[in-house]
Amino acid sequence: ISHWLRNVILTELFIPITLLIVGIYHGLMQTVYRAGLIHQSSFAGLDYYQGLTLHGVINALVLTTFFAVAFGHATIAYFLKVEPRKQPTKISMWLMIVGTAMAAWAMFAGKADVLYTFYPPLKAHPLFYLGLAVMIVGSWIPLFDWVGLLKGWRTSHAGEKVPLAVWGTVINFIIWFTCTLSVAYEVLFMLLPWSLGWKATVNVALARTLFWFFGHALVYFWLLPAYVMYYSFLPKLAGGKLYSDLVGRITFAIFLIFSIPVGVHHQFSDPSIEPNTKLTQSLLTFGVALPSFLTAFTMFATLEYAGRKNGGKGLFGWIGRLPFFDSSRYLFSYFICGLILFIFGGFTGIVNASYELNAVVHNTAFLPGHFHMTVAGPVILAMLGMSVYLVSQLKGKKVFAPALNTIVPYLWMIGVLIFSAGLMWGGLKGEPRRTNLGLSYLNPKSDLFHPQWVPDTLLTMCGGFIMFLAGVFFFIVFFGTFFRKQTQEADQLEFPVSEALHDERIIPLFNDLRPWVVLMVLIILIAYIPAILDVFRFAGPGAPPHVPNTPIPGL
Numbered sequence: 001i002s003h004w005l006r007n008v009i010l011t012e013l014f015i016p017i018t019l020l021i022v023g024i025y026h027g028l029m030q031t032v033y034r035a036g037l038i039h040q041s042s043f044a045g046l047d048y049y050q051g052l053t054l055h056g057v058i059n060a061l062v063l064t065t066f067f068a069v070a071f072g073h074a075t076i077a078y079f080l081k082v083e084p085r086k087q088p089t090k091i092s093m094w095l096m097i098v099g100t101a102m103a104a105w106a107m108f109a110g111k112a113d114v115l116y117t118f119y120p121p122l123k124a125h126p127l128f129y130l131g132l133a134v135m136i137v138g139s140w141i142p143l144f145d146w147v148g149l150l151k152g153w154r155t156s157h158a159g160e161k162v163p164l165a166v167w168g169t170v171i172n173f174i175i176w177f178t179c180t181l182s183v184a185y186e187v188l189f190m191l192l193p194w195s196l197g198w199k200a201t202v203n204v205a206l207a208r209t210l211f212w213f214f215g216h217a218l219v220y221f222w223l224l225p226a227y228v229m230y231y232s233f234l235p236k237l238a239g240g241k242l243y244s245d246l247v248g249r250i251t252f253a254i255f256l257i258f259s260i261p262v263g264v265h266h267q268f269s270d271p272s273i274e275p276n277t278k279l280t281q282s283l284l285t286f287g288v289a290l291p292s293f294l295t296a297f298t299m300f301a302t303l304e305y306a307g308r309k310n311g312g313k314g315l316f317g318w319i320g321r322l323p324f325f326d327s328s329r330y331l332f333s334y335f336i337c338g339l340i341l342f343i344f345g346g347f348t349g350i351v352n353a354s355y356e357l358n359a360v361v362h363n364t365a366f367l368p369g370h371f372h373m374t375v376a377g378p379v380i381l382a383m384l385g386m387s388v389y390l391v392s393q394l395k396g397k398k399v400f401a402p403a404l405n406t407i408v409p410y411l412w413m414i415g416v417l418i419f420s421a422g423l424m425w426g427g428l429k430g431e432p433r434r435t436n437l438g439l440s441y442l443n444p445k446s447d448l449f450h451p452q453w454v455p456d457t458l459l460t461m462c463g464g465f466i467m468f469l470a471g472v473f474f475f476i477v478f479f480g481t482f483f484r485k486q487t488q489e490a491d492q493l494e495f496p497v498s499e500a501l502h503d504e505r506i507i508p509l510f511n512d513l514r515p516w517v518v519l520m521v522l523i524i525l526i527a528y529i530p531a532i533l534d535v536f537r538f539a540g541p542g543a544p545p546h547v548p549n550t551p552i553p554g555l
C-alpha cells in the first residue's frame, strides 16, 4: 500500500497504544484502591475519579476509535484494492489527534473528572467536550470515502459479492455515524454551552438518553472489527474454512438494525422513562444478542471443521488440534482467548438485559465484571493482536519476542477471568461500581467497613495484576517490533483471508446495504420517539449545580 497510507495507519495505532500505558496503569490502581490497600482519594498526584476517567476514555473511547479507523483503512485498501483519498484521510487523522490532545489535557489537568459517560451534573472543562466532538468528527470522514470506493467497486465488479470484511466494516461505520449524531448534539448543544456558562442548566434525563442512544451502539462499534477478523481470518489461521459466508452477512446486517434502539437498557432505573419503553428496548436487546449467538455457533462449527482437518478425532479430539501456541499464527491465540472470554461476557450481558434481573446488578461491581469480558476481552485482544500484525507487515519487521507474544493473550484471559469473577461475586453482594472503596467500605477504620467484601476485592486485585503483567508483556512486544531493525520489505499488507465452506450464491438482500439502512431508521424511530417524549414530559428541574468535592449534587 502507499507509503502515506501506511504512515496514517501506523500513527493511528502508535498514539493510542502509547496512551494505553496510562489507561492500564489506572486499571491496576483502581483494583488496589478497591481492595483497601490505599485509603486515600488520590495516589501519585492523580485522583481516583481522574484515573477512572482517564481509564475509561483512553481505553474505551480513544484506543477503540483510532483502531477502528486504522483497521478500516487497511481492510478497505486490501479487499477493494483501492485506497482512500489522501487529503480527507489525513484531515481525519489530524482531527482525531487534536481532539484527543484537547480531551487529554483537560483530564490530566484534573478539569474533567466526569468519567467516560460524562453525565451531567458532573461538569468538565469545555475543551474536554470539544475535544471529544472533534475526535468523533474526525472518525466520520473515512466512511464517506469508503462508501464511494465501495460504489465504484460494485460497478466494476457487477455480479460479485461484496467482500465480507468490507460488508462488516462499512456497516460498523454506518452504525457509528448514526449513533454519534446524538452524542454530538448532546455535547455541542447541551454540555458545551452549559460548561461555558452560556446556559444555566441542562435537561439531565435528555442528556443521559442521548448518551445511551450512542452508548450501547458504541459497544458494537468496538466489537465489529473483532467480528470482521473472526469471520475473515480466524478460519484460515485455524487451518480450515469459514462454516458459512451467509451467516456472516446476516450477522452484520442484524447488528445494523438492532445496535442502536436498545440504549434504554442502560436506563432501566431511570425514573424519567416509562416502563413500556423500557420493556420494548429490553426485548430489542435480545434481538441484538442474536447475531452473537449465530457467531458462537458458526465459530464452533468453523473450529471443529479446522480441528478435524488438522487430524482431530472423536467428540472433542479436534480441540487439541487447533494451533493454540503456534507463534507464526499468533493471531489465532489472540482471537481464541477473546472468544472464550466472550462466552462469559455474553451471558452476563443477557443477565443485565433481563429487565427485572437488572435491578440486582445495576451500578454494582457486576457491571465492570461483564464489560471486561467483552470490551477488555474479545475487543481489546483482537485490537492488540492486529496492531502487532499491522506494524510488523507495514514496517517490514519481524515480531519482537514471538514466544512472549503468543502467551500474552492467555495471560490476559486468565487475568480477566479472575478479575471479573471477583467483581461479579462482589457485585452480587451489593458492592458498588465507580466507588473508591478504600476510603470507606474497605477501610477497617471506617464505620462503613464491609469485611464481607475483602475476599472478592482481593481476588479482583490479583486478576488485575495478572492483566497488568500481560499488558506490560504486550508493550514489550509492540514497541520492540515497532522500533527494531527492518528485515523485510516494508509497506506490505497481506491478510490470512479464509475461504467459506458453504459459499452460498449471491442473495441481493445481503449484497446491498440500502434496505437495511431504511429498516434501521424505522426501528430507531419506533424505539426512540417514546423515550424522547418521556424525557421531555418528566424532565425534572434540570441539573443541580456541580460541586466537585461533594458526592451529593447541589450541596
Ligand code: HAS
Pocket: 117, 219, 220, 222, 223, 265, 266, 285, 286, 288, 289, 292, 293, 295, 296, 299, 300, 303, 319, 336, 339, 340, 342, 343, 345, 346, 347, 348, 349, 350, 352, 353, 354, 358, 361, 362, 363, 367, 370, 371, 374, 375, 379
Ligand atoms: Fe453490555 C452494560 C447488555 C454485549 C459493553 N456493556 C455494558 C457496559 C459496557 C458494555 C461497557 O442490557 C457498561 C456501560 C456503563 O458504563 O454503564 N451487553 C448486553 C448484551 C450484550 C452485551 C445483551 N456489552 C456487550 C459487548 C460490549 C459490552 C459486546 C463491549 C464490546 N450491557 C448490557 C446491559 C447493560 C450493559 C443491559 C446495562 C447494565 C446496567 O444496568 O447498567 C450482547 O450483545 C451479548 C451477546 C453475546 C453472546 C455471546 C456469544 C459468544 C461467542 C463466543 C463463542 C466462543 C467460541 C470459543 C466459539 C450471546 C460469540 C470456542 C472455544 C474453543 C476452545 C473451541
Ligand code: HEM
Pocket: 024, 025, 026, 027, 028, 029, 030, 031, 034, 052, 053, 055, 056, 059, 060, 115, 116, 117, 368, 372, 375, 376, 380, 432, 433, 434, 435, 436, 463, 464, 465, 467, 468, 471
Ligand atoms: C473500569 C480495572 C483494562 C475499560 C474499571 C474498573 C476496574 C478496572 C477495577 C472499575 C472501577 C470502578 O468502577 O470503580 C482494569 C484493569 C485493567 C483494565 C486492572 C487491565 C490491567 C481495561 C481495558 C478496557 C477497560 C483494556 C477497554 C478497552 C473499562 C471501562 C471502565 C472500566 C470502560 C468503566 C469506567 C467507568 O465506570 O467510568 N477497570 N481495567 N479496562 N474499565 Fe478497566
